[in-house]
Amino acid sequence: MKTNFDFLMPSVNFFGPGVIEKIGDRTKMLNITKPLIVTDTFLEGVPDGPVAQTLASLDQAGVQYSIFNGVEPNPKVRNIQAGKAQYLADGCDGLITVGGGSAHDCGKGIGILLTNGDDITKLAGIETLENALPPLLAVNTTAGTGSELTRHCVITNEETHLKFVVVSWRNIPLVSFNDPMLMLDVPAKLTAATGMDAFVQAIEPYVSTNRNAITDGQCLQAIKLIEESLREAVANGHNIEARTKMCEAEMLAGMAFNNADLGYVHAMAHQLGGQYDAPHGVCCALLLPIVEEFNIVACPDRFAELARAMGENTDALSTRDAAELAIKGMRQMAADVGIPTSIKAIGAKPADFEMMAENALKDGNAFSNPRKATKAEIVALFQKAYDAE
Template sequence: MKENFDFLMPSVNFFGRGVITKIGDRAKMLNMSKPLIVTDKFLRSMDNGPVAQTLASLDAAGVDYAIYDGVEPNPKVRNIQAAKQVYLDNNCDSIITVGGGSSHDAGKGTGIILTNGDDITKLAGIETLENPLPPLMAVNTTAGTASELTRHCVITNEETKLKFVVVSWRNVPLVSFNDPMLMLDVPAGLTAATGMDTFVQAIEPYVSTNRNDITDGQCVQAIKLVEDSLRQAVANGHDIEARTKMVEAEMLGGMAFNNADLGYVHAMAHQLGGQYDAPHGVCCAMLLPIVEKYNIIAAPERFAELAKIMGEDTTGLSTRDAAELSIKAMRQLCDDVNIPRSIKAIGAKPEDFELMAENALKDGNAFSNPRKGTKEELVQLFQEAYDAE
């Protein structure tokens, strides 16, 4: 556990029903004269959806804007290059992202190449950015990645099929907006995938080597909120209380991993997502029970505490047996929200495991994992996830 640490999050975070109406006024306060709206075609097409409501708020405040709606899932280098061109062609001076993690990562990536050089692949790593991004605000529409809060920018190199991460305090948006009302119509499958990402982003910081007392508290509350609300949100997307709790969990988990970092689940999930263009939350969820069971020997007491946090009865059990119950609880949550057990479901191929294991160990999230593994061990973890039933 770290005793000396910095703590990063946006300077302003709007939360609750109707906060999306504040976007225009906040843009004016930040002297945004013409922001680029970075989003996807589906959100832009929705009648009175998140994009429409964002534009209405900007119009009411008299703020001009341009729009790039070409964001793809697992955003690609080509997406941020296209967005940069729209930004330059329209003389924009700032960025507002509208969507889930893909839109936020694409907006961050666009800002990065606008100010730090056109080849973002050379900037992968931790604190590689020398120059600030254009002013950035993030309007969030899923309870998932927490990218609207964090210093992480995840982009896929479509040529190598490699996901890479640019981690920098310069990526943290100036303002975030989390309005649960924007999430009521998110489909059950996407709710499950993004919700499991939130769950993993609370589990991994809790056992991270970079954890601290502040992030521990955020993780504990986030895990409890997910246990209390994810199943309900998947079962009934219009359950406003469940949606609100999931947004709270997402924000807490994002704050936690923004400062305590993650681990092998995310490092390996990035390889699955890049190689097979698979949903990030699903990749994380399929790997979670397998990777964390591998991690138990590095921090058995922490995993025993996780079992209690997730509602398991550990009375009279040894620390190791209690720790094993946490894995059972993780698996049960995945099953309850219909996450596939095997990575076969996303098209994984054993012949790719060696390269993916090698790249996972280079991922920026790998260094804070509680157990230090070898390439051969990560190959075996991928194989276990492939053979899972």
């Protein structure tokens, strides 16, 4: 555990029902006269949805804007290039992302291209950015990725089918908005996938080699909130209490992994998502119990604590037996919200495992995993996730 560390998050974070109304005034306070709204066609078309409410607040504040609706799931290099072109053509001077992780990552990518060069693929890695991004505000609509809070920008190179990450404090939005009322109509499958992403992002930092006392508390509280609310949010999307708890949980998990980093679950999930264009949260959920079972020997006491946070009864058990209950809890959560058991479900092919294992070990999330693996061991983990029943 680190005793000397920095702690990164947006300067201002608005949370709670109705906070979206504040975005117009906050945009003016940042002296942004014409932001580029970065979103997708679906959200743009929802009557009185997140985009409509964002625009209404901007209109009330007298702020002009341009709308870029070219965000795709697992945003591609072509998306951020198109966004940059529209930003320049329309004379924008700031960015507002409206959506889940894809919108936020796309907006960060646009900002990176605007100030740090035309080839974002050359900037993959940690703290590679020399220049600040344009002012960035993030309106979050899913309780999952935490990207509205973090320094991570995940983009897919459509030519190579590889996901890469640009990790920099310069990527952190200046202001985040988490309004659970914007999440009430998120479909059950998307709620499950994004919720499982938050679950993973609460677990990986807790066992990360870069963890600290602050992130530990955030992880444990996030896990408790997810245990209390994710199943309910999937079963009834209009359960406001469940939506609010999930919103709180994803913020805590986002802050935690923004500072303590992740591990092999995300490093490997990026390969699945890039290769098969599969939902990120589903990829993470499919890999979670497989990877963490591999990790137990590195820190069984941490996994025993995770089991207790998940509500498992560890009385009279050895540390190792208690740790195994954490894996049981991970599998149960995934099953309860409808996640499949095998990566076959997203089209994974064993012929790709060698290549994906090699790239996973180069991923920026791999270096903080508690147990170090060889390429052959990562291949074996992909195979185990493939063979899972």
